[in-house]
Each structure stands twice: as structure tokens, then as C-alpha cells.
Amino acid sequence: MTRLTHSLSRTTRPTGPVRPRPSLSYREVGATRTPEHLPEGYHHLRHSTVVGHGRAAFEAAGEAVTTWRTHRASGATVRSEAVRAEPGVHLEVSVGFGRVRLGAPCEVVWTAYEEHRVGFAYGTLTGHPELGEESFVVDLAPDGTVRFTITAFSRPAAWYTRLAGPLIPLLQRTYARRLGRTLRRLVRS
Secondary structure (H helix, E strand, C coil), X not given: CHHHHHHHHHHHCCCCCXXXXXXXXXXXXXXXXXXXXXXXXXXXXXXXXXXXXXXXXHHHHHHHHHCCHHHHHCCCEEEECXXXXXXXXXXXXXXXXXXXXXXXXXXXXXXXXXXXXXXXXXXXXXXXXXXXXXXXEXXXXXXXXXXXXEEEEEEECCHHHXXXXXXXXXXXXXHHHHHHHHHHHHXXX
């Protein structure tokens, strides 16, 4: 019995240094739940796109958003611990071409799986080039309109995002528009 216990403990021991799990890099966790009250000291982004009409469009949009399909179909690479957004899930979203890719580690901080609202928000983890949070929410209005809304607050965390200055909010807005167009296309197909 002692030999077996010793043998098991030897095989379950880590083979290298254990890396600490990255932590959220900002204090205002969950602030995108109330988009009308985003924290001061950050650049704010609000972008909304009509992506369809009716319950079927709403369900298709919600599925595409919460399974990372919208991000992937827009050209981003997503590596995730889970196939669907759930609080605490870590993921990395990266954009770029070939070997020139910029990875952004994030953690899902809240989700909404409701009758007329589906979506999630992720917050930046240590190592992300920005500090802040971004939400991706699909709403079904009483008239059947399906709207996709991205809400974010962020500020530079790395030297290169500080150096890029006003170019970063422009790139974020461009990417938000691309996500909206991509989701509209996914819903229609």
C-alpha cells in the first residue's frame, strides 16, 4: 500500500513550475450590466446593430454570440476553456494575420440567458493590452426586432496601446461594426 501511494503521488506531481491563473486587471467588474453608468476614466464604446426579426433570429443570434461563433466568423481566433460563455470561463481572443497576431486574455464576468436577452461580458486579464470590460448582448424587442449591442469601457494597459493613442478607440469601433455585420449575416444564413 505504501509503495502504491508513493507511486501515485510521484505521477500526479506537477512537472514544472505552476503558473498562477491570471486575474482581472480592473476594479469595476460587471459595470457593463448597466451601460448607462459606465465608469469614468475610460474610453466608452456603445454600438448597436439590428440583426434580424423574430424569435428564430433572436435564438440564432444568441447562440452565435455565446458560443464565440460571431467572433470567429469575423476573423478573430478564440481559444476558450468552454464552448459557451459562462461566468469564470477564461478565453483568449486574438486578431491579426499569420504570425503577427495580438492575443488578448479575458474572463467571462457575467452572462444573461433570459427570455428576451442573451449575452455575456468579458473582462481583461493581466497580460491584456487594455484594461476594462466588453459586453455582447442580443435583445428581442416587443415588436420582434433583434438588436445586437456591444458596450465597453477600456483604457491602455501596454506601452503599444498607449503609444497608439486615439487609434485604439477607432479600431475598437471598427471591430464592433464588423461584429454587428457578421452577426447579421450569420442570422440570415
